[in-house]
Amino acid sequence: MTAGQRLKVAAASILVSAIPLPLLAQATASPNPQACVAIAVDADRLACYDAAMQRAVPDTSAADRAAIDAKVSKQAIEQYERLERDTLPPKERTRRVVSDLFRREGDSVFDETIANAGKGSLLDSRWELARDSKLGVFNFRAYKPVYLLPAFWTSDPNELPSSSNPASAPPQEQPLQATEAKFQISFKTKIVENLFGDNGDLWTTYTQSSRWQVYNADESRPFRETNYEPEVLLVFRNNWSLGGWHGRMSGIGVNHQSNGRADPISRSWNRVMANIGLDRDNWAVMVRPWWRIPDGRNEDENPGIEDYIGRGDITIVHRRREHELALMARHSLRGGDNSRGAVQFDWGFPISRALRGHVQVFDGYGESLIDYNHRATYFGLGISLLEWY
Numbered sequence: 001m002t003a004g005q006r007l008k009v010a011a012a013s014i015l016v017s018a019i020p021l022p023l024l025a026q027a028t029a030s031p032n033p034q035a036c037v038a039i040a041v042d043a044d045r046l047a048c049y050d051a052a053m054q055r056a057v058p059d060t061s062a063a064d065r066a067a068i069d070a071k072v073s074k075q076a077i078e079q080y081e082r083l084e085r086d087t088l089p090p091k092e093r094t095r096r097v098v099s100d101l102f103r104r105e106g107d108s109v110f111d112e113t114i115a116n117a118g119k120g121s122l123l124d125s126r127w128e129l130a131r132d133s134k135l136g137v138f139n140f141r142a143y144k145p146v147y148l149l150p151a152f153w154t155s156d157p158n159e160l161p162s163s164s165n166p167a168s169a170p171p172q173e174q175p176l177q178a179t180e181a182k183f184q185i186s187f188k189t190k191i192v193e194n195l196f197g198d199n200g201d202l203w204t205t206y207t208q209s210s211r212w213q214v215y216n217a218d219e220s221r222p223f224r225e226t227n228y229e230p231e232v233l234l235v236f237r238n239n240w241s242l243g244g245w246h247g248r249m250s251g252i253g254v255n256h257q258s259n260g261r262a263d264p265i266s267r268s269w270n271r272v273m274a275n276i277g278l279d280r281d282n283w284a285v286m287v288r289p290w291w292r293i294p295d296g297r298n299e300d301e302n303p304g305i306e307d308y309i310g311r312g313d314i315t316i317v318h319r320r321r322e323h324e325l326a327l328m329a330r331h332s333l334r335g336g337d338n339s340r341g342a343v344q345f346d347w348g349f350p351i352s353r354a355l356r357g358h359v360q361v362f363d364g365y366g367e368s369l370i371d372y373n374h375r376a377t378y379f380g381l382g383i384s385l386l387e388w389y
Contacts, residue, residue: 058120063130064246067117067239074110115198117239122284122319122389123248123277128190129237131198137190142386143205144186145326145346147358149382152182152211154367156376161265164303164373171264177216180224182360182380184209195234205231211368225370231255233275244280251275255290259369266301267369269293282319284389288312307338308373309366317388322350324387330364340365340375348387358384 036048115131118124126142128134157176185208192202210226213219233253240247251274258268270293278285289312292305313330324347331341342364349357360380366372 060118060120060124063116063119067114070110070113074108074114077110111198114239115237118237118246118248118279121246121248122279122282122317126389127203127235127249127277128201129235129249134193134201135190137193140187140189142186143188144184144207145348145358145384145388146185146386147360147382147384148181148183149358149360149380150181150214151179151382152360152378152380153179154376154378156374158371158374158376161370161374163264163267163301164305165300174224175216175219176224177213179215181212181214182210182382183212186386196236199237201235203233203235205229205233207231209368225259225368227257227259227369229255229257231273233273235275242278245278245285246280247276247278249275249277251277254293257369261370263301265370267372268301269295269305284317286315286317288314302369302372305366305372307332307334308340310341319389324348324389326388342366346387348384351383356384356387358382358387 033049033052036045036052039045039048112131117130119130119133121129124130124133155178157178159174159176160171161174162171186206188203188205190201190203194200195202207229208226209229211224212221213224214221216222231253233251235249235251238247238250253273253275255271255273256268257271259266261267271290272293273288273290276287278287291311295301309332310330311333313328315326315328317324317326326346328344328346329341330343332338334340342362344360344362347359349359351357358381360378362378363376365375367376367378
């Protein structure tokens, strides 16, 4: 190597050493997006695009810390302004007070940072809670899991469904098989965004679940039961903590559920339902107490349904890598003979790139409306398109 070549190598080494390490890593680790096109494996191609576009995983903890710091700073400034205001002449003090009354949330960078608490969390990804997570109105989003269970077995088919209403017509026997199919579709859409400043979204939701006696050829393979459940829900972003859990949301809504059948197997009820959501890391909890809207003594198709299906439920969801586990429990919140309820376990797991398996186990009362006062155990196996998160 000549003296000139050695000089060039030394100069190049000095130049590289002068580049900040983060910039050097970025330059060497970020591929050209055009290079990703040639990758055949979908998962690898997506990872290539993420690296090329420098896509970062949302740091929920950082958003929470920033919101706490912003809240402390905002309170300190407000306290200073109050002390300063107390030293002003009465006329100027009154003008400042009136001005503060009409100050909108979001007028300062502190408000914007506080409103982004929880960005990227499980509940934020589902309900667009953070300020910068809003996607606008009339976009279809997932609500409850969407699945198909070709095998849905019960320990005790309800061949003689009956109502607690003594005025109902006598029940009609339904020859059933213990194994049927079950499927559920569910979605939601936001119809109004930011009703109160930069908080308060109005959602409409729809869920439909069907039980199909597809293997019952002797009875012409009927749909045994289909439940329809529309709901209107007003959701607010929260920001509080309890024992490591973060209170992300609260909501209030009106829920209708019916099976669209005629007597003697017609079932329906209406509820005012509260929603309280918490999460931490890969865990989420939704607590839903509800109050039934009375139908009237003579019109009630399922009196006392609250003592079977319950007066509230709690759902706990955990994501573990590509697996998602959910446990729902509900209860009548009564003792003695009226102490009833149910539990349901769901497990979603990967089968292939585009396909997920789904296992469902249910025990208790009210797996469907037609069975609201019938207790049984159910086991289902199939595939899912969408889980909770």
